[in-house]
Amino acid sequence: MNTSLTTESKHTSRRSSGASQSGSSVSTGLARPADIKLRLNEVSHAYGDGESELTVLDGLSCTVRAGELVAVVGPSGSGKSTFLSIAGALLTPSRGEAEVGGRNLAGLNPQKLADLRLHEIGFIFQGANLLPYLRVEEQLRFVAKLGHADKRQAVRRAEELLERLGLTSRRRHYPDKLSGGERQRVAVARALMNDPSVILADEPTASLDADRGRDVTRLLAERVKAEGKAGVIVTHDERILPYCDRVLRLEGGRLREG
Amino acid sequence: MMFLALREIRFSKTRYVLIVTIMLLVSFLVLFVTGLANGLGNATSSAVRNMSADRFIVQKDSDDRFARSALHAEQIDQARAVAGAEGAEPLGVQMTTVTKRDSESKIDIALFGVPAGGWLMPETAEGSRLTASETGQVLADRDLAESGVAVGDTIVDGATGLEWTVVGFTENQSYSHMPAVWMNEADWAAYRSELMAARGGEADPAYNAIALRVSDAQAERLNSTLPDAEVITKSQAISAIPGHKAEQSSLLMMIAFLYVISAFVLAVFFYVITIQKTSQFGILKAIGARTRYLAGSVIAQVLVLSFGSLAIGVALVLAMKAMLPASMPFALSAGTVLSSCGLFLAVALIGGLASVVKVARTDALDAIGRAGA
Numbered sequence: 001m002n003t004s005l006t007t008e009s010k011h012t013s014r015r016s017s018g019a020s021q022s023g024s025s026v027s028t029g030l031a032r033p034a035d036i037k038l039r040l041n042e043v044s045h046a047y048g049d050g051e052s053e054l055t056v057l058d059g060l061s062c063t064v065r066a067g068e069l070v071a072v073v074g075p076s077g078s079g080k081s082t083f084l085s086i087a088g089a090l091l092t093p094s095r096g097e098a099e100v101g102g103r104n105l106a107g108l109n110p111q112k113l114a115d116l117r118l119h120e121i122g123f124i125f126q127g128a129n130l131l132p133y134l135r136v137e138e139q140l141r142f143v144a145k146l147g148h149a150d151k152r153q154a155v156r157r158a159e160e161l162l163e164r165l166g167l168t169s170r171r172r173h174y175p176d177k178l179s180g181g182e183r184q185r186v187a188v189a190r191a192l193m194n195d196p197s198v199i200l201a202d203e204p205t206a207s208l209d210a211d212r213g214r215d216v217t218r219l220l221a222e223r224v225k226a227e228g229k230a231g232v233i234v235t236h237d238e239r240i241l242p243y244c245d246r247v248l249r250l251e252g253g254r255l256r257e258g
Numbered sequence: 259m260m261f262l263a264l265r266e267i268r269f270s271k272t273r274y275v276l277i278v279t280i281m282l283l284v285s286f287l288v289l290f291v292t293g294l295a296n297g298l299g300n301a302t303s304s305a306v307r308n309m310s311a312d313r314f315i316v317q318k319d320s321d322d323r324f325a326r327s328a329l330h331a332e333q334i335d336q337a338r339a340v341a342g343a344e345g346a347e348p349l350g351v352q353m354t355t356v357t358k359r360d361s362e363s364k365i366d367i368a369l370f371g372v373p374a375g376g377w378l379m380p381e382t383a384e385g386s387r388l389t390a391s392e393t394g395q396v397l398a399d400r401d402l403a404e405s406g407v408a409v410g411d412t413i414v415d416g417a418t419g420l421e422w423t424v425v426g427f428t429e430n431q432s433y434s435h436m437p438a439v440w441m442n443e444a445d446w447a448a449y450r451s452e453l454m455a456a457r458g459g460e461a462d463p464a465y466n467a468i469a470l471r472v473s474d475a476q477a478e479r480l481n482s483t484l485p486d487a488e489v490i491t492k493s494q495a496i497s498a499i500p501g502h503k504a505e506q507s508s509l510l511m512m513i514a515f516l517y518v519i520s521a522f523v524l525a526v527f528f529y530v531i532t533i534q535k536t537s538q539f540g541i542l543k544a545i546g547a548r549t550r551y552l553a554g555s556v557i558a559q560v561l562v563l564s565f566g567s568l569a570i571g572v573a574l575v576l577a578m579k580a581m582l583p584a585s586m587p588f589a590l591s592a593g594t595v596l597s598s599c600g601l602f603l604a605v606a607l608i609g610g611l612a613s614v615v616k617v618a619r620t621d622a623l624d625a626i627g628r629a630g631a
């Protein structure tokens with residue numbers, strides 16, 4: 001509990017000035033607007049040109065608060081990855097707006113979007129997608145370096161995360177020497193490294209067996225709570241749903257509670 | 259940017275050792291052939307290259323070749339009238355065969371007849387200088403020492419039977435792969451008349467060419483006033499030396515091809531690696547790495563590998579140079595090494611460009627939803 005508090009305060013102090021303004025305006029109440037780390041408003045997205053258009057998302061809205069882990073389920077091809085790409089500033093929706101950590105994504109240029117992904121969003125992909133030539137601790141130090149984080153602070157943060165995720169003894173290993181579950185835990189640590197507002201995971205347990213999948217999800221849920229992130233997991237895996245606060249179903253281009 | 263570049267090299271050592279080996283061999287070859295080209299260039303032309311003249315007057319229709327050109331004393335006076343006594347010096351060139359006295363083995367040499375105290379006469383590195391008054395003395399290129407001739411020895415001309423005493427050695431004076439041997443005007447005149455007599459001579463043309471140190475305007479005037487003669491530049495004179503152009507152009511061709519090959523090898527190597535890593539680049543872009551950073555990483559790798567292979571290549575060439583026999587024409591100055599290395603680096607960077615383009619085109623979106631294991 002103590003550590004989570006210190007993490008939280010460091011987290012706030014490292015925020016960019018715009019976000020910390022909104023953070024300081026929050027003081028009372030449960031449904032504080034600044035607690036909303038991720039907001040999509042009336043988002044529609046269609047692939048293809050004018051002739052053969054495929055509308056995947058159609059007026060989708062959702063909000064995710066700090067400390068909340070949300071599962072998104074739905075049939076294959078329903079647009080879950082598309083939704084995640086839009087929330088992750090990788091894809092600009094045809095219509096509607098997206099807000100991450102209080103920043104509206106509309107009108108940002110590619111560099112600004114890259115910076116925002118670096119600092120505000122942590123991705124966890126289906127495969128761990130670690131860089132094969134970096135040791136575990138280097139994977140973390142690298143993203144900190146990309147974000148021009150203070151080196152000593154980064155080392156401390158990496159140590160803490162590796163400890164929390166049970167990877168301390170593996171920190172000098174290359175990814176090819178790790179088990180699938182360990183690799184995915186490193187990916188979780190990497191996603192958390194730069195203290196993002198939002199964690200987005202696309203089927204993070206798909207390549208793991210049931211137990212490993214549960215472990216990883218449990219650890220992720222724990223971190224999301226402790227550090228006050230907004231977490232979104234797209235998944236097919238029913239067994240990890242108990243670790244999530246809400247389950248949203250993507251159908252007909254919209255997200256429905258249930 | 260070095261962070262990724264170096265760690266990837268550390269991780270995939272074999273792969274990068276292989277490419278360094280190839281680049282190292284190519285850069286070694288580039289430097290070696292460059293040294294050879296310079297060495298051969300010196301062997302054919304150093305006597306002319308090291309002259310402090312900037313232009314030459316030769317006979318019209320002599321194809322810029324000293325040996326085919328013949329000028330009269332009158333033309334020398336006319337040239338001096340325009341260029342000034344200091345601006346023009348007569349130059350006699352004749353290839354001949356000599357033997358060391360009391361020895362049978364023949365030595366090909368290039369005889370140069372120039373004014374003894376003038377600026378065409380090269381510096382003496384060992385022994386004494388030539389004077390205008392004393393005759394029967396010559397200054398020889400040190401290469402002659404390899405044929406067993408020492409300072410104080412006498413050499414005998416095969417065509418005329420004239421004898422000259424070698425009073426000193428010079429450095430880096432050869433002409434068309436022959437050591438240059440320098441004599442004063444009096445000896446040159448004696449040699450020419452003897453030679454013409456032996457051939458059943460006609461009227462004797464005094465010299466082959468006039469070396470000039472003049473301004474552009476003076477050169478222009480000389481060109482138009484002198485009858486039956488033309489002014490050529492030093493580099494024209496050098497490339498007309500027998501054998502020079504043929505040797506240099508074939509070697510230059512090889513060097514150019516080596517550069518092209520190294521650019522190509524690098525381009526293919528890095529492109530293949532980059533294609534293999536496309537999904538990695540997609541991931542990196544998704545987690546927020548900028549294209550500039552990733553492109554910089556690729557370039558950093560190219561530079562690290564090129565620097566590494568160049569350093570080893572240069573070391574090998576220098577070691578090679580130290581081991582080569584002195585008779586092998588090989589010359590590599592620090593400046594040449596540096597500019598070759600610079601060119602090599604530039605070529606390597608060009609080779610890396612295709613990969614940079616590939617990196618720039620990779621889409622971050624590929625990371626999500628489509629990620630394989």
Ligand SMILES: Nc1ncnc2c1ncn2[C@@H]1O[C@H](COP(=O)(O)OP(=O)(O)OP(=O)(O)O)[C@@H](O)[C@H]1O
Nearest residue numbers: 047048054056075076077078079080081082083627
């Ligand atoms: N770049 C694209 N161009 C055209 N169509 C696309 C593109 N990306 C996705 N689609 C289509 O959009 C629809 C939604 O794709 P998406 O990847 O979001 O589905 P998903 O819900 O993640 O499916 P899965 O559960 O199988 O991963 C699919 O029909 C897909 O074919």
Ligand SMILES: [Mg+2]
Nearest residue numbers: 080081202627
């Ligand atoms: Mg998907």
